[in-house]
Amino acid sequence: MLDTETIKKDFPIFSGKNGKNPASPRLRRASKLVYLDNSATSQTPAFVVNAEVEYYKKYRANVARGLYPLSVKATAAYDEARAKVAKFIGAGTREVIFTASATASSNMLAYALENSGFFREGDEIVTTIMEHHSMLVPLQELAKRKKLKLKIISMTPERELDYSEAEKLITKKTKLVAFTAVSNVTGTINDMKRLVLLAKKVGAYSAIDATQAVGHMPVDVKAIDCDFLFFSGHKMCGPTGIGALYGKKELLEKLHPGFFGGGMVEEVIGNDTFFATSPSKFEAGTPNIAGAIGFGAACDYLDNIGMAKIEKHIREITRYALVKMAKIQGLTLYSELNAEKNAGVISFLVHGAHPHDTSEILARHGIATRAGHHCAQPLVKAMGEYAVTRASFYLYNSKEDVDELIKGIGEVKKVFN
Template sequence: MNEIRKQFPILDQEVNGHPLVYLDSAATSQKPKQVLDVVRKYYDLDNSNVHRGVHTLGNRATDSYEGAREKIRKFINATSTEEIIYTRGTTTSLNTVASGYGRQNVQEGDEIVISYMEHHSNLIPWQQLAKEKGAVLKYFDLEEDGTITLDTVRATITDKTKIVAITMASNVLGTINPIKEIAQIAHEHGAIIVVDAAQAAPHMPIDVQDLDVDFLGFSGHKMCGPTGIGALYGKKALLENMEPIEYGGEMIDFVDLYDSTWKELPWKFEGGTPNIAGAIGLGAAIDFLTEIGLEKIAEHEHELVAYAITEMEKIEGLTIYGPKDPMKRCGLITFNLEGVHPHDLATVLDMNGIAIRAGHHCAQPLMKWLKVSATARASFYMYNSKEDIDALVKGLRQAKEYFNDVY
């Protein structure tokens, strides 16, 4: 733990006179020196556009850029780099599927199934697609602990269902969903499954072939990589039949005055100069995560969640949302402290150098389901320790005492 923590320069600082305790990795993770060095090296030595040039810098940049694509392919066990599309992140990935696949394949009366726990990025594209096409938007009901049962899945998906879009791990509840089983049920009804893996890819192994998902998106900045870069995985046959949603340089094969043709996969979906440094940095982040091991990261986070739940439940008036079983959730805990608004709580904790998230977490329908307007969230990663949780619990107790005195 100490050796890993040393790889993250930003963590070695004080905030408001206290050592930084960073518990907001679900929003964005910190970046190890290995990633920072690789991005700096690109700008220092190799800065050039990719694919277009034949000079040395262009060739080096292209090799690193496409080399990172292969690392992503291996990271999620896709069959080919043709199935890996660079995007700005999970939001762009999901919108690409909704626009590129959804508009071609969803008709009036068809069903699109999602869940109440979806991030807005995996809700609004389907909501708008349903409105545009006259399709029916349906939701999986949640159990009291914020999980989805396979009985619910079977009862909700029908032969009219064309798309099932679901998060692999909730950014609020922490719930880890049974993606493989949901995919199987969706396919039995002729539907495709689209997976939001923003909160899963940084924390647990993903094998898209074993899961048999049709599309899957994730973001680099949540998994130790740069911001503004992510990836969309899609089965080759589906991607080949989709039209691009952005047109311009890089993605064209031949342009005439009145017609154009597109490059082959994956480049037909990558119009314009890409985020080259971001892609190379994401490749370095994958190297870093692979070296540590996703299984070890998941094990460490389960231990932290178990410890945090045990300690936080000792605080009177504190409510934790989502599964209580640490093995059923990813490395985050969303909670409320009775009588204290989450934003006030986050502000007080920040004065003690503790960074958490407060608000609706881009999941307003889920807040409505929870019957709250906002929550606080502490999220953990490989560089966090039980001492960080002790600091959080101490800060929560101090905040409770402070607001009790004030009010």
């Protein structure tokens, strides 16, 4: 287990007044903030905040444009950040495009594939029931624009992907297999290599939404051998407003960009433009420079602790929570129940309580969870619900945090009994 007391000290939100339970004194029982909404966004260590602030205070300038020292320094820091993010997932530096978020990455990929003349009417895209809307909706839109068929792999009753169905749905007609590495509702870790291999067998490209995986477990794009993979900075101790899209170098070179503007051209002549090489050709306009620098710092921070240790810690906390929660009468779990296959996400319902009420009562006890469909409506509906409450863990969570959750659920049951 990681020493969470020491780790929490790295995060300003857990110290001083900030670290206190924000609920009113009459209602609060837990004295500390118990943050269990990490699948929505993680907290930020001072190390990352400082890296961003330093840019604003000491060398703020635009990148890849100015020849004066401030701009040269900002450009070097931006390039270095890209190298750090790339190294973090085992990619080459030129294979990582900075975007605004996982959602922006997913949309960018859809437009780039479309603009590259990649799809013909009747082609098929295979995706999964587990997708976050940020993967699913851009694919739906792409399918409508290009008259493609979108096929959905379902889930087994154990909340694992149905791989036998995947084998049937992925055929010679499949052009793209697009799937999430980890479900943000059930925590299920999908077998990325297996799905990539199925795509390869039929000559389809693979695209992975690794938003709930990167920063939570070691992810190596070369070992997975996927064609594309994307994620967000803010789910892994980085700033909001920054994400990444990985693509194999040879593919990025072939792809036509989806967004256009300054900073991505080699030459503009009359009615035509020659684009810069990748990754610049995909980064039109002034990028989120501070965000990229903070993103790079987040990779450093997590690397210093060690991704294998972080993964193990999250697993241990998840195992502890699953065992305890399974024993609670009148509570149903909507997650992968095997901690070995769960990346730290537990969705649940307290019988007789609306999930929003559950989350609200937990909040009064200083416990931050999230309730709703978690931007994965098809998945939640497939489980027979419209909303669930979700607790999600990260490197700073401790078994004591889980104990507070369990006590909080007890309070919910008291209210609704």
